Amino acid sequence: MAPGVDLLVQFFPSFAKIVLAATGLAIIFGIMGVINLAHGEFIMVGAYATTLAYNGALGALPLVPVDPIGVLPGAVQLPAAMLTGVLVTALFGLVVERTVISGAVPNWIAERTIGRPVVKPMYDRLLDSMVATWGISLIMVQLVRNLYGNSLNGIGIPFGQFSYGNGLSISTYKLVLAGVAALVLLLLYVVFVRTDYGMRARATIQNEGMAKSLGVDTERTYMATFALGSGLAGLTGALYAPLQTIVPGMGGGFLVEAFVAVVVGGASVVVGTLLAGGLLGFVYALFANVWGTFAGRIMLLVVAILVIRFVPQGLSSLVERIRDRWAEVS
Amino acid sequence: MTKRVDRRKFLAGGASIATAGLAGCALMGGGSSDTIKLGILEDQSGNFALVGSPKHKASLLAIEEINNDGGINGQQIEYYDPDPQSSNDRYLELTRRMVQQRDVDALWAGYSSATRETIRPYIDQQDQLYFYTTQYEGGVCDKNVFAVGPTARQQLGSVLPYLVEEYGPRIYTIAADYNFGQLSADWVKVLADENDAEVIGEEFIPLSNSQFSSTINRIQDADPDFVMSMLVGQNHTSFYEQKASAGLDIPIGTSTAMAQGYEHLRLDPPAMANIYAGVNYMQEIPTNRNTRDGGFVDRYYDMWPDAPYLNEEAENNYFSIYMYKRAVEQAGTTDQEEVKAALESGITYPAPEAPDGEEIKLVPETHHVNHHMWVMRADENHNVEAVDDRVIDETFLKDTVGCDLTSKDEEKQYTPQDYYEEAG
Amino acid sequence: MATDADSAGVLGRFVDAIHGPNTMGESRRFWAAFGVVALLMVTFPLYMLESAVTNMSQYLALTLLALSLAVVWGFTGVLSFGQVAFFAVAGYTYGIVGINVAGPLGTMAGLFVAVGVAALFAAVLGYFMFYGGVSDVYVTIMTLVVVLVLKTFLDQTAGDKWTIGEAALGGFNGMPGIPDLALGIGEPFLVFDDFTLFYAALLALLVTYLGLRALLNSDYGRVMVAIREDEDRTEMLGYDVKRVKLTVFTFGGALAGLSGVLYVTYFNYISPSELSLTAASLPVIWVAVGGRKTLLGPIVATVAIERLGLFLSVNVGDWAFVINGLLLLVIVLLLPEGLVPGLRDLVSWIGDRRDEGGTDDTTEPSGEVIE
Incomplete structure (x- = not known):
């Protein structure tokens, strides 16, 4: 075994899994203070929507004359199906946000019937949002199982294999995913720093009251944020659909990585997720390669516990401290 | 103030009574005694x-x-x-x-x-x-x-000797990391001993795991003649797709795949190509x-x-x-x-x-x-045929x-x- | 005042102790209703089928688990997904001791050792978290991760090398053959199975409920609630917040451990499925639905939800989880305080509306003393 090359190649899928699992959750938690325990199920929705679209379900919808995915040239079909998955999940996220998280729709109905709002918004109600989203997750898993059965026919893994080292090879798609993960982080950075929305979102994180009095429509910002977070979760589901079996409970396989990464990463969405993906991805790749998947998983969780304990504000706070100290020195 | 307090407390108690009643609602049930x-x-x-x-x-x-x-x-x-x-x-x-x-x-x-x-x-x-x-x-x-x-002994005992004869004596075992998987892996060792074969490596994979890059890597590194797979559950099914995509086409003997969860119908070919299932029954047995x-x-x-x-x-x-x-x-x-x-x-x-x-x-x-027992083999198009059978x-x-x-x-x-x- | 307290004696002091602003239910009417329910429960085996009685003893054991979370979360503000970890650790420990040491002495020792081990585990984890400055949501996630680590580890303990004495941990398949809790020396003179277990669980619940009422309404209880409401302010007022959280967390671990021992006596079996994500979230569901700032709420909710779960799985298998999830959603959205306080508020709202209408029956004083 050529340990160096081996480890490097194994690092990529590990990094990709953690980063892609975490981004959607990190955004929603970081900006809205809502813990979405249904995050795994959002990923599942993305995977299901992608797989169904790829297998021609769009054509079966009422009012749709022909399957839009089927008429595309072969190579574009999968990306088109993935895009569908992302959009469906973002839309679903929007619905959840309007009904459960902000309570806007039930309150609107209540205003017109009994004359007062019935639901308090979930922002910054950390523990309540956990319970509510857990309820959503239970409903979604069972609903999907009842509607679509225990398993869907899957999508084949695209691209071929990549050979390296001494007779070793890896599915090229897994390496591609690492690149996509990095790209997603880069795009998020651009969104937060360069767009109007990003500026409003950052203002809302820092000081909601002040942002509101300066004219920021925080409600709109939250809605957009939840949709963005859901869309990202849907992207993860779409990307992993070819790699895994499509079953109603598949979200559970991402939940742990996502939570652990968000907590290890800390307050900053982009920097935190990047660092968490790097550290935890490396730990997993190292231990899984030498001692097997069980060791990899346990060590990932142990390292996460240690980081939470000794750097309770997350890795991104370490970066802040270093940056501040540099600023002082220079 | 008084009245409100009374009702409040009463209902809390009443809720408990209602629940106790609901909890006890297990009644009746016998059918007639001539069935x-x-x-x-x-x-x-x-x-x-x-x-x-x-x-x-x-x-x-x-x-x-x-x-x-x-x-x-x-x-x-x-x-x-x-x-x-x-x-x-x-x-x-x-x-x-x-x-x-x-x-x-x-x-x-x-x-x-x-x-x-x-x-x-x-x-x-x-x-x-x-x-x-x-x-x-x-x-x-x-x-x-x-x-x-x-x-496990009957299932593995039908497919392992066949594969040793077809492909050679070096075996690599991958199994789900719990009782059934570990005991099955023990039986692989016993059967290997009885058939002049050797288990050159083993890996046990937690039931919740669905990413197999490092496992595939370790198999390629060990270079066995064939693999014995006792993977269990939905998460482990992804192994077959991922291995095919990584270009790993070594023959795999299994007691768990195909016959129970019909992977050969759910996954795209050629994920299950060259998989040999040792089972007593599958929909396709002739x-x-x-x-x-x-x-x-x-x-x-x-x-x-x-x-x-x-x-x-x-x-x-x-x-x-x-x-x-x-x-x-x-x-x-x-x-x-x-x-x-x-x-x-x-x-x-x-x-x-x-x-x-x-x-x-x-x-x-x-x-x-x-x-x-039957040894059922799936080809590149996921057609399944029997290659061996005996009691x-x-x-x-x-x-x-x-x-x-x-x-x-x-x-x-x-x-x-x-x-x-x-x-x- | 002093003479009043003296003449009231022990009973009076006890009654004083269990009344206060932190718990619900104080009037004579409440205690009357409580007495009625208690009577119904004590006579439960007389009018219910045997399977209903044994099922109920399981639910009663679980109410202790719910209460352990209620104390830690509802009254001290620490949301822990880890109560099942202490529950399971105690269950396994009791099993190991009970299988290795024959006879009722073994089971009695098992009970004490199990609760002790659970408390110790909680103390170590609590120390690690609270004295390390981990707070709020990170505590919650850490407890969740601890549960997952434990589960992953236990799942793969199949095989002979994972045996302690005569007890094999059994991995994913679990550890069967755990003996019933029994009292006696040499020959058991009281074995806790079926009806006896039911009464033991009921007694444990009663004692725990009254004991918790006393605790929560004491000075210590007020500190706990203060921490829940505003941790920083409590710290600045001079209370050792870390120590209180650690103590309460340890106590919660012990209580969860007791629940585990009773539960394992019912099943004579334990497995890592008690540590799954679903199992870890059940106490949270019970407490959230029942009303996390009350004691009665979690008790009622646990029994109701578990019983409903059995009913649903027998009758509408497919839709059971959907209904559970909907229940959770509705409660958190519309009755965020929980079912029991919500019912209480609903009742008083109805009372308000009726009072607005009628004029005759509001003027009579009923002569009751309310605190």
Whole structure:
């Protein structure tokens, strides 16, 4: 075994899994203070929507004359199906946000019937949002199982294999995913720093009251944020659909990585997720390669516990401290 | 102020009363005493629904066929089939309910070994006649339990020698990291020893794991002649796709894939190419009883046209219900002790897994079945064909351990580690 | 005042102790209703089928688990997904001791050792978290991760090398053959199975409920609630917040451990499925639905939800989880305080509306003393 090359190649899928699992959750938690325990199920929705679209379900919808995915040239079909998955999940996220998280729709109905709002918004109600989203997750898993059965026919893994080292090879798609993960982080950075929305979102994180009095429509910002977070979760589901079996409970396989990464990463969405993906991805790749998947998983969780304990504000706070100290020195 | 306080407190108390009442609502339930009552507890939802649902359906098929044919000794079968939802807690609650409230004459319950072990103490306490129909690690010598599914030794013992002859003696084992997987891996070592082969590496993978890059890597590094795979569950199914995509095309022998979860129909080819399953039954086995017009497969889909597959365990449920029928007819009564004695007299049945003219036998001493085993191979297009078949007796309990339930009552599970050096 | 307290004696002091602003239910009417319910429960086996009684003893054992979370979360503000970890650790420990040491002495020792081990585990984890400055949601996630680590580890403990004495941990398949809790020396003179277990669980619940009422309404209880409401302010007022959280967390672990021992006596079996994500979230569901700032709420909710779960799985298997999830959603959205306080508020709202209408029956004083 050529340990160096081996480890490097194994690092990529590990990094990709953690980063892609975490981004959607990190955004929603970081900006809205809502813990979405249904995050795994959002990923599942993305995977299901992608797989169904790829297998021609769009054509079966009422009012749709022909399957839009089927008429595309072969190579574009999968990306088109993935895009569908992302959009469906973002839309679903929007619905959840309007009904459960902000309570806007039930309150609107209540205003017109009994004359007062019935639901308090979930922002910054950390523990309540956990319970509510857990309820959503239970409903979604069972609903999907009842509607679509225990398993869907899957999508084949695209691209071929990549050979390296001494007779070793890896599915090229897994390496591609690492690149996509990095790209997603880069795009998020651009969104937060360069767009109007990003500026409003950052203002809302820092000081909601002040942002509101300066004219920021925080409600709109939250809605957009939840949709963005859901869309990202849907992207993860779409990307992993070819790699895994499509079953109603598949979200559970991402939940742990996502939570652990968000907590290890800390307050900053982009920097935190990047660092968490790097550290935890490396730990997993190292231990899984030498001692097997069980060791990899346990060590990932142990390292996460240690980081939470000794750097309770997350890795991104370490970066802040270093940056501040540099600023002082220079 | 006074009135409001009164009502407030009262209702809190009242809520408790209502709940207590609701909690007690377990009433009635007996059927008439001139029917035979069977309990069928199979997962219709939850984690094991994919493999549990065919078991449930095949059980109902057998019962309907028997009832249409006049029942057992003229009595119709009445069955109870609540859904345990893949939860061991529910299994225990429902088992208690089956025994105490419904007073079932025989019970079929559970997919996983964990479920069986959860309810076995209660079964033994109540001396309830119990059929366990899933393939499992083997070794249960219990006077109340009839484990009619194939054991790991029977399954692996059908495919491993074939692969050693075809491909060579260097074996790499990958298995799910829990009892069934670990015990099966032990049996691979024992069988390798018996067939002049060698296990050059083993990896145990947690049930929740669905990413296999490092596993694939380690297999490639070890360069075996073939791989033995005892992966279990939905997450592990991804291994086959990922290995195909990584270009790993080494032959793989398995006791768990294809026959239970029909991966060859769910995954895109060539994920399952060159996979050899050692099983007693799969929808595709080429016996007349199975594939002829009006055969087992036809009858199953006539009753359940929307079913996705007819899996290995479903056939076990099916023939064991018929075996129960034969035992009751022989004993002349549904009294459970007498039926158990009848089952211990050497009951046989022409099950779909056996070719014409052959009947599979329920071994009196061990309560296990000498199965007709098949080696089924999937090609690049996922067409499945039989490459080898023979009857394999259950030998571990009978010969190695010496379990003899006709002369001595026991309620224990034995493991290969106690008897074979190679397994330790 | 002093003479009043003296003449009231022990009973009076006890009654004083269990009344206060932190718990619900103080009037004579409340205690009357409580007495009625208690009577109904004590006579439960007389009018219910045996399977209903044994099921109920399981639910009663679980109410202790719910209460352990209620104390830690509802009254001290620490949302822990880890109560099942202490529950399971105690269950396994009791099993190991009970299988290895024969007879009732073994089971009694098992009970004490199990609760002790659970408390110790909680103390170590609590120390690690609270004295390390981990707070709020990170505590919650850490407890969740601890549960997952434990589960992953236990799942793979199949095989003979994972045996402690005569007890095999059994991995994913679990550890069967755990003996019933029994009292006696040599020969058991009281074995806790079926009806006896039911009464033992009921007694344990009663004692725990009254004991918790006393605790929560004491000075210490007020500190706990203060921490829940505003941790920083409590710290600045001079209370050792870390120590209180650690103590309460340890106590919660012990209580969860007791629940585990009783539960394992019912099943005679334990497996890592008690540590799954679903199992870890059940106490949270019970407490959230029942009302996390009350004691009665979690008790009622646990029994109701578990019983409903059995009913649903028998009758509408497919839709059971959907209904559970909907229940959770509705409660958190519309009755965020929980079911029991919500019912209480609903009742008083109805009372308000009726009072607005009628004029005759509001003027009579009923002569009751309310605190």
